[in-house]
Amino acid sequence: MNHQTLSSFIWSVADLLRGDYRQSEYGRVILPFTVLRRLDCVLEATKPAVLAEFAAKTKAGLNPDPFLLRKAGQSFYNTSPLDLEKLLGDQDHIRKNLYAYIKGFSPAAHDIFERFDFHAQIERLAKADLLYLVTEKFAKINLHPDVVDNTQMGLVFEELIRKFAEISNETAGEHFTPREVIRLMVGLLFIEDDDVLTPGNAVVRTIYDPTAGTGGMLSVAGEYLQEHNPAARLTMFGQELNDESYAICKADMLIKGQDVANIIPGNTLSDDGHSGQKFDYMLSNPPFGVEWKKVEKIVRREHEQKGFEGRFGPGLPRVSDGSMLFLLHLVSKMRPAQEGGSRFGIVLNGSPLFTGGAGSGESEIRRYVLENDLVEAIIGLPTDMFYNTGIATYVWILSNKKPKRRKGFVQLIDASSFWQKMRKSLGSKRKEMSDDQIAMVTELFGTFEEAELATLFDADGKETGRRVVPAGSKVPKAPKGGKVKTAPISRIFRNEDFGYTTITVERPLRDENGKIIIGTKGKQKGKKQPDSALRDTENVPLSEDIGAYFKREVLPHASDAWINDEKTKIGYEISFNRYFYVFEPPRSLRDIDADLKTVSANIMKMLEELAE
Incomplete structure (x- = not known):
């Protein structure tokens, strides 16, 4: 069952809620119940052993927690003899029993349902005589990891959040990033680190996302490393402001066996949940064009009082867009170069590239990262790639451990033409990048050389193929009667340029x-x-x-x-855009005049036929 089919099935629960809940409130019920059923299925096989161990250790007067975690084989457990299916056996007491079941979860898992404010929904469903019906619906969904793996489950959560955001006019893109964009960023992040990707090399690395959302970036990074080097271990850290997204991220990390104490709730800019910590890798997709007025006093105080000892020493952007504050936050989290250094990727819109004149906060931030030789590459993505905006976006890759050949240089890659049309639009997202296109961009970054994109057209002007042509290589021949158009796709500049x-x-x-x-x-x-x-x-x-x-x-x-x-x-x-602009001379007046005469002749011919 693919994630869209599964999320559609879960969405059918909305039919039960219609009338008692507004559409914009459906997520308050469906999201926590989906998490509950997932945890329910994950613990199913070890439940008898956990209950037996709980009884034995309690009787012996011992703290059962470490023993129960071992028996559960997870970083969480549940000591209630109930599960969703057993709850259905006592319809008259389902409200009381559901509370007892949730209370049986270990503290880290129990906190998830508090973040959802699930108790309020249980009361509301009970009063509307819907609690049993909704519980019954979810008890019939098989969300066991053998049936729905972690990757699929993450996509289910994202699909549900997107749907709820659409019907309530919220910003879905604040919660998660399209998976193909994350795969591109993760590939760029790891490509230069042979020690991490070499199979059998049991390295341990840390990765951090200050705008974790539902945990998609952390999950994809973990999957990528597992695929290339199963012996490597990636310890995940994150912080998330939205309670529902935080709850889902935490549930995902629990199931993956990560330490959920590393996932912190709250506003990263005003209350750094990982203060003083440094990380090997970082990823972030901060909200675009969102003002930071609510935290302005705290951020300005840190800037003025701590200067470069704090996170925001280089400067502050205008209050209308706080995305560059997250850039500075990530820079402050970079492990010193002598301790191995760091690399991170961040998605930004076009504004941080050029907004603000000399001396402005934005310009001073750009000056800091460029003069300190931290920017490895900036990749321009296609428009219409994100769920909540169609604007142009860019992936910045920063590192304080640049390979020798990259020192003093910045690579710009124009990947705006690397896309394919989606079969069905999702919000503002109408385009996606294929695996081959992601591999092509990653290879351009890895080879670190200038290149052109040659597009081949046949005699009828139809595109027949594309070739990436490294600088100094021959451009492919045009098809018979056709032509070849070339445009720069990878350019390399000195920082001072x-x-x-x-x-x-x-x-x-x-x-x-x-x-x-x-x-x-x-x-x-x-x-x-x-x-x-x-x-x-x-x-x-x-x-x-x-x-x-x-x-x-x-x-x-x-x-x-x-x-x-x-x-x-x-x-x-x-x-x-100026660095990739290709001038196309206008058509000659003679050609335009010839076309006009042809069109005029055709119109006159049609008029004569109508007059007959």
């Missing part, structure tokens, strides 16, 4: 007779006074000499101008 110096150009203030006004007091005494109405700014590339630029570009047009050195600032921006 993105930097510039903003100079303020002053012109003298003149009196009504055109005479230059000279200052008479203080620091301005004897100096030409600037005319604010004629003031201008120029951006000079860092690679250029400012004096030479000024002499060449400014003085020929304004011989009386000078540079106000006190206002000179250094800025950084990454005009991603």
Whole structure:
């Protein structure tokens, strides 16, 4: 049973709720019941042994917890003799028995249902005479790991959340990231680490997601490493603000045998749940364009009081978009290079690439990561890839353990054309990346070389194929009567190529007779006074000499101008699309005129046929 079929089956529970619950409230019942049934199925085989051990250790006056965990074979257990199927045997007392069953879970699992505020829903369902019917529905669903593996279960949760978010006008994309985007990020994260991917190498590494959602990024990273090197162990850490997403993430981590104490609830920006900790790998998809006004006082206090000793030393972005704060947060979590270093991937929209002029918070953040040689690559994704937005998005890969060949450089990859149309749109998501396309982008990153994408068209203008052509290689021949279009797909720049110096150009203030006004007091005494109405700014590339630029570009047009050195600032921006722009000359007037004559002739012919 695939995840969409399974989630549709679970969704049928909504038919029972209709009338007593608004559509936007369905998730309050269906999500916790789905988690409950999953835990129920996971513990099914070991339940008798756990109950026997519980009775024996309790009778002996011993703390049963470590013994029960061992018997359960999981990082959680349940000491109630009940399960969902047994609850159906006593319809009159199902409310009381369901409470007892939930109470029987070990503390970590019990907390999940508190996060869902499940008790309130039990009371509401009981009053509406729906509790037995809903319990019966879920008891019939087989969610045993042998039938529905962890990957499928994660997709089920994501599909359900997406549906609930759609009908309640919430932002589904805040909760999870499309799996193919995560697979791409995970591939980029691990590709340069041979020691981790080498089969049989029993390494232990940590991975962290400060915006964990339902735990999809952590799960995919774990699956990837398990597939390539089963001997490796990945310890997962995360933090999540939304209670329902946190509960699902925690349930997922419990079943995977991870230490759920590593998954912290709360706002990462205002209350760092992993303060002082460093990690080997990190992944994040922070919300796009979401303001951080609620935590502004706390964030500004840390910036001003702790500076670079805290997380936000380089600068603060505008309050309307806090995504770059998560970038800085991840930078602060990087393990020192001498201790092995770190690499992380973060999904951002286009704004962090170029928003803000020299001296602004955004520019200062870009300046910090580029001047400290932390940016390995930025990959432009196709539009319409996410569930809640169709805008352009970018994956940034940062590392403080760059291979020698990458030091001092940034690789830009334009993967915006690497997509295939989905059979059915999901919210704003209309496109997806295939496994082959993900592998192609990952290979471009791994080879670290400039390349072009050659697109082949037949005589009718229909696309017949694509080839990635490394720099210096021959472009494939065009099909007979067709053509080949080439466009850059991978480009490599020095860090300083993105930097510039903003100079303020002053012109003298003149009196009504055109005479230059000279200052008479203080620091301005004897100096030409600037005319604010004629003031201008120029951006000079860092690679250029400012004096030479000024002499060449400014003085020929304004011989009386000078540079106000006190206002000179250094800025950084990454005009991603400009580096991949390919000029296509317009069609000739002769061709356009010929087409118009052909169209006009066809119209006249049709009119004549109608007149007959």
